[in-house]
Amino acid sequence: MAPFQLEKAYDPKAVETRWSHEWLARGYFHASPEQPGQPYCIVIPPPNVTGSLHVGHALNHSLQDILIRWRRMQGRNTLWLPGTDHAGIATQNVVEKQLMAEGLSRESLGRERFVERVWQWKATSGNTILNQQKQLGESCDWGRLRFTMDEGLSKAVIEVFVRLYEDGLIYRGERLINWCPRCLTALSDIEVEHEEVNGKLYTIPYPLDEDPSQHLVVATTRPETMLGDTAVAVHPEDPRYNNLIGKRVRLPLTNRTIPIVGDAILVDRTFGTGAVKITPAHDFNDFEAGERHKLNRIRMLDIHANLLNESELSLATKAMPETVAALAGLSTQKARPKIEQLLADQQALAKVESHKMSIGKCYRCKTVVEPYLSIQWFVRIQPLAEPAIKAVEDRRIRIVPESWVNNYLGWMRDIKDWCISRQIWWGHQIPAWYCEQCSGGFLRSKHDNRPLIDLDVKPIVAKSKPEKCSHCGSTNLVRDPDVLDTWFSSALWPFSTLGWPEQTQELKTYYPTSTLVTGLDILFFWVARMIMMGLKFMGDVPFKDVYIHALVRDAEGQKMSKSKGNVIDPLHVMDQFGTDALRFTLASMASPGRDIKLAEERIEGYRNFANKIWNAARFALMYLDGPRTALPPGQRTFPDRWILSRLGRTIHAVTTELESYRFDRAATVLYQFIWHEYCDWYLELVKPVLQTPEHPDGASARHTLVETLETTMRLLHPFMPFITEEIWQTIPHQGDTIVVQNYPVADPAWAAPDAEQHFGLLEQTVGLVRTGRVLLNYPPGQQIPFYVGHDDLNRQNQLNQLQRHLAHLSRGTAEVSLTHDWPAARLLRLVAEGLSVGIAVAEDVDLKKAIDRLTKQITETDKELHRVDAKLKNAEFASKAPPEVIAEHQDRVRALSRDRALLANSERQLRAMLVT
RNA sequence: GGGCGGAUAGCUCAGUUGGAAGAGCGCUGCCCUUACAAGGCAGAGGUCACAGGUUCAAUCCCUGUUCCGCCUACCA
Numbered sequence: 001m002a003p004f005q006l007e008k009a010y011d012p013k014a015v016e017t018r019w020s021h022e023w024l025a026r027g028y029f030h031a032s033p034e035q036p037g038q039p040y041c042i043v044i045p046p047p048n049v050t051g052s053l054h055v056g057h058a059l060n061h062s063l064q065d066i067l068i069r070w071r072r073m074q075g076r077n078t079l080w081l082p083g084t085d086h087a088g089i090a091t092q093n094v095v096e097k098q099l100m101a102e103g104l105s106r107e108s109l110g111r112e113r114f115v116e117r118v119w120q121w122k123a124t125s126g127n128t129i130l131n132q133q134k135q136l137g138e139s140c141d142w143g144r145l146r147f148t149m150d151e152g153l154s155k156a157v158i159e160v161f162v163r164l165y166e167d168g169l170i171y172r173g174e175r176l177i178n179w180c181p182r183c184l185t186a187l188s189d190i191e192v193e194h195e196e197v198n199g200k201l202y203t204i205p206y207p208l209d210e211d212p213s214q215h216l217v218v219a220t221t222r223p224e225t226m227l228g229d230t231a232v233a234v235h236p237e238d239p240r241y242n243n244l245i246g247k248r249v250r251l252p253l254t255n256r257t258i259p260i261v262g263d264a265i266l267v268d269r270t271f272g273t274g275a276v277k278i279t280p281a282h283d284f285n286d287f288e289a290g291e292r293h294k295l296n297r298i299r300m301l302d303i304h305a306n307l308l309n310e311s312e313l314s315l316a317t318k319a320m321p322e323t324v325a326a327l328a329g330l331s332t333q334k335a336r337p338k339i340e341q342l343l344a345d346q347q348a349l350a351k352v353e354s355h356k357m358s359i360g361k362c363y364r365c366k367t368v369v370e371p372y373l374s375i376q377w378f379v380r381i382q383p384l385a386e387p388a389i390k391a392v393e394d395r396r397i398r399i400v401p402e403s404w405v406n407n408y409l410g411w412m413r414d415i416k417d418w419c420i421s422r423q424i425w426w427g428h429q430i431p432a433w434y435c436e437q438c439s440g441g442f443l444r445s446k447h448d449n450r451p452l453i454d455l456d457v458k459p460i461v462a463k464s465k466p467e468k469c470s471h472c473g474s475t476n477l478v479r480d481p482d483v484l485d486t487w488f489s490s491a492l493w494p495f496s497t498l499g500w501p502e503q504t505q506e507l508k509t510y511y512p513t514s515t516l517v518t519g520l521d522i523l524f525f526w527v528a529r530m531i532m533m534g535l536k537f538m539g540d541v542p543f544k545d546v547y548i549h550a551l552v553r554d555a556e557g558q559k560m561s562k563s564k565g566n567v568i569d570p571l572h573v574m575d576q577f578g579t580d581a582l583r584f585t586l587a588s589m590a591s592p593g594r595d596i597k598l599a600e601e602r603i604e605g606y607r608n609f610a611n612k613i614w615n616a617a618r619f620a621l622m623y624l625d626g627p628r629t630a631l632p633p634g635q636r637t638f639p640d641r642w643i644l645s646r647l648g649r650t651i652h653a654v655t656t657e658l659e660s661y662r663f664d665r666a667a668t669v670l671y672q673f674i675w676h677e678y679c680d681w682y683l684e685l686v687k688p689v690l691q692t693p694e695h696p697d698g699a700s701a702r703h704t705l706v707e708t709l710e711t712t713m714r715l716l717h718p719f720m721p722f723i724t725e726e727i728w729q730t731i732p733h734q735g736d737t738i739v740v741q742n743y744p745v746a747d748p749a750w751a752a753p754d755a756e757q758h759f760g761l762l763e764q765t766v767g768l769v770r771t772g773r774v775l776l777n778y779p780p781g782q783q784i785p786f787y788v789g790h791d792d793l794n795r796q797n798q799l800n801q802l803q804r805h806l807a808h809l810s811r812g813t814a815e816v817s818l819t820h821d822w823p824a825a826r827l828l829r830l831v832a833e834g835l836s837v838g839i840a841v842a843e844d845v846d847l848k849k850a851i852d853r854l855t856k857q858i859t860e861t862d863k864e865l866h867r868v869d870a871k872l873k874n875a876e877f878a879s880k881a882p883p884e885v886i887a888e889h890q891d892r893v894r895a896l897s898r899d900r901a902l903l904a905n906s907e908r909q910l911r912a913m914l915v916t
Numbered sequence: 917g918g919g920c921g922g923a924u925a926g927c928u929c930a931g932u933u934g935g936a937a938g939a940g941c942g943c944u945g946c947c948c949u950u951a952c953a954a955g956g957c958a959g960a961g962g963u964c965a966c967a968g969g970u971u972c973a974a975u976c977c978c979u980g981u982u983c984c985g986c987c988u989a990c991c992a
Contacts, residue, residue, distance in 0.1 A: 006951095008951085008952075009952080009954070010952095010954090194988085194989085201992080218992080219992060220992060221992065222992085233992095265990095266990085266991095266992080267991095267992085268991050268992080270991090271991050271992065272991085272992060273992095275992095276991095276992050277992075278992095283990085283992080284990055285990040285991085285992075286990090286992085288990080357991095357992090358989085403920065403921070404920090406919080406920075407919080407920070407987065407988090410918095410919070410920095410987095410988080411987090411988075414988090414989095520986085520987085523987095524987095551986090588940085589928080589929080591929070591930075593920095593921060593922080594921080594922075594929080595985080595986085596928095597927095597928060597929090598928095599927085599928075599941090601927095601928095601941060601942085602928075602940080602941070604941090604954080605940065605941060605954095606940095607954065608952095608954045608955085609954090610954090611952065611954050611955090612951090612952065612954080612955085614951085614952080615951040615952035615954095615955085616951065616952080617951085618951045618952075619951035619952080620951085621951090622950095622951070664929085664930075665930075668930075668939070668940085671939090671940085672939080679951085679952085680956085683951075687951095691950095767958095770957060770958065771957095771958065771959090773957085773958085774945080774946070774957070774958045774959080777946085864936085867936090868936070871935090871936090871972085871973065874972055874973070875935090875972045875973070876972085877972075878971095878972035878973090879972080880971085880972045880973090881935080881972050881973070882935085884935095885935055885972090885973085886972095888935075888936080889935085889936085892936065
């Protein structure tokens with residue numbers, strides 16, 4: 001017996017550290033266009049540079065690595081392209097927080113120094129997540145690491161911006177946009193998270209100008225914006241009010257009158273009072289209504305979402321002096337109760353009711369966003385969206401699971417222009433310049449000194465700063481201070497990372513990429529936009545498949561968040577249970593269409609799985625010394641033929657499941673095969689052979705033992721890369737690494753249906769014996785005389801073999817004999833495929849317990865029999881059921897009846913023994 | 917408001933051309949048997965959310981209801 005070459009328990013840490021370094025050092029993950037094989041490429045969803053690996057990444061990256069390692073082993077020219085995202089607002093916020101801690105601010109530093117500072121920060125801590133990714137075993141081609149703000153990608157961004165501008169698909173406009181009063185920047189529609197809150201609905205009578213004793217009563221949830229009202233709308237067909245259209249009301253708290261307009265779009269007659277105040281500068285609907293009715297837009301909030309200061313507020317709103325004095329400079333939150341009080345004092349508040357409403361929050365800092373009137377850059381999205389819709393409709397892009405297709409299409413068909421300018425400093429600055437000469441000079445923002453450029457100043461959009469103004473020749477050109485939405489550069493990711501706008505070999509080889517793996521939270525942010533940009537600039541889809549996986553939640557189904565303290569840190573888990581265990585857990589839980597509720601116990605379970613594999617390998621290593629020959633399948637023994645047949649099925653199943661992105665089922669199949677077939681049964685079946693020196697079946701057993709293990713390691717490798725590599729290196733193998741070995745393909749010669757059938761028989765029989773042993777309280781070590789009856793003498797050989805295994809699996813303490821006279825023995829049970837197994841009852845068993853059990857079983861069998869019989873009668877009577885189904889039912893009834901008879905017989909006999 | 921998904925064992929979830937209800941974890945009992953106690957064996961535990969319909973037959977197909985998620989939206 002060879003000494004163990006492996007430790008008794010698997011210690012993941014040492015193995016993982018060693019291999020993650022070794023793989024990189026040996027360059028196994030490097031891909032190049034020259035390599036043979038059909039290309040397979042995944043671009044990673046670039047994590048934020050600010051980030052560290054959270055469990056969402058761990059899921060996302062594990063699934064990608066499974067695909068990548070699998071395809072690499074299949075011989076594809078496989079590239080997994082890694083990178084990070086500059087994450088404009090998020091990163092800027094992080095660095096700003098640091099500055100704040102130092103008593104500094106970005107304004108005090110100035111733009112240039114601030115951006116420098118961010119780069120500096122990126123240089124020192126931007127690699128955190130990359131190292132963590134390597135720890136997870138990700139087989140990226142790290143030599144191709146890209147960053148959304150590196151030189152090449154920035155070039156691509158500029159190129160795209162200029163081309164879109166030249167095509168008329170980018171424009172500058174004054175619009176109401178979502179404004180984050182904390183980040184002080186515009187946001188796109190999807191960067192706003194909606195949340196339902198309990199608000200109030202205020203009902204306020206506005207007196208008619210011609211007769212102040214009459215009122216038009218409006219309802220609003222935001223009374224503080226009423227100072228900015230420029231009209232009241234009613235439904236043109238509302239008999240209560242339509243005679244008022246064209247008249248004016250006096251706006252409370254101000255010295256203004258405003259018109260009453262009819263607007264069927266804005267007004268829902270059944271809601272509130274049926275009359276709506278219109279505040280075009282501070283509400284999206286009102287803005288549009290204002291356009292329709294050519295209303296003034298009174299802006300009464302500043303960039304911090306505070307009411308303007310006294311002089312500005314007074315000028316803008318014509319509010320009463322005491323109103324201005326009370327409200328000027330207040331935040332909207334503070335202004336609301338104040339204005340409620342002012343109205344109440346004047347008996348100008350009809351009622352206040354509670355009301356459910358939804359508010360928008362900044363997705364980066366959770367501050368309530370404010371609709372804000374400002375000049376921004378937009379992408380005219382409709383012309384880009386149409387081909388992107390088509391690509392999914394005609395399945396040039398396959399979305400998995402399909403249920404997301406409608407979601408995607410719905411969103412795309414209803415898409416609005418994309419606001420791409422951000423008033424921050426960290427990002428790709430917009431390549432547009434303005435001539436200060438032509439425009440007669442720019443005002444500067446009090447807040448951060450940025451130039452305020454009117455809409456009528458025409459921008460010069462170019463790849464680099466123009467020498468001079470083409471109109472007046474001035475060299476006094478000022479660059480647009482805004483930067484682009486982070487998602488603008490992400491949208492180019494599948495081709496910008498491959499070298500675009502240069503026509504590189506990489507681009508030719510790997511574009512379109514094969515699969516995109518992503519969470520559904522960025523389907524619109526990222527996936528949709530990549531499709532649009534890819535089609536526009538590459539003329540082809542950016543990827544063929546989009547696999548959308550679920551969100552990871554905690555064991556209670558709560559979203560993980562630091563504030564709730566329910567975060568599972570993947571690094572901690574990897575440290576505790578091993579990386580392979582975490583990866584396998586995530587894969588096994590990645591069922592489509594359901595969120596993942598992750599509990600540590602699950603990971604622990606798969607840690608045990610890793611240990612099981614480890615020990616199976618140890619076992620195999622013990623018996624490798626004897627001769628191993630390559631044997632034709634015909635000479636293999638029954639257990640060997642059985643396990644190879646099962647292996648073949650497993651290989652087929654795993655491959656099929658991976659092809660349809662069913663990571664969960666692939667994982668289950670592997671787990672089942674390795675633990676419950678290879679370990680529980682196969683190893684036990686060959687154990688007596690291996691442990692007997694010079695056993696005639698020894699060579700076959702040793703050969704199959706290792707062959708199966710080696711193949712299984714390759715099959716499992718994409719899921720559990722570390723332990724499989726370590727074991728594979730220890731057992732006989734050819735090659736330097738498992739990473740680039742062939743992925744197993746089932747050998748048709750392995751198929752052995754007869755062996756599988758025989759195994760079924762064995763399994764059932766052994767099960768019966770074991771049940772009987774427990775039921776009758778046979779202590780371990782005590783002999784169990786049991787009898788195997790059979791009604792087919794031609795099966796003698798099979799039976800002999802069965803006996804051998806049976807004897808062993810019953811711990812070698814059983815005495816087996818054949819009998820045709822089994823009712824004469826005191827039998828307990830039962831039947832399996834024409835074989836009957838009986839166990840003789842020992843002297844000292846608890847008969848009462850056994851009888852109770854039997855009685856219960858008889859009752860259950862009766863119930864079942866009744867049910868099946870009813871079904872059968874029904875089917876026969878109607879004579880519509882297929883004959884084979886009726887036959888099945890008949891068989892079933894027969895089998896149940898026989899079972900019942902045997903059980904009853906056994907029960908009777910035991911009762912008889914009880915009496916004596 | 918609209919759309920999508922879910923409801924199956926104590927927990928987490930599988931379960932497709934409708935035809936005898938499954939796994940993991942947990943729990944109970946017995947075993948430290950020389951690969952593994954991070955283990956082995958056995959066992960308990962289900963009106964497949966509710967109500968109808970189609971069918972010889974429904975966890976599965978159809979309709980409605982309830983309860984959870986999620987996405988989306990301009991009901992002041």
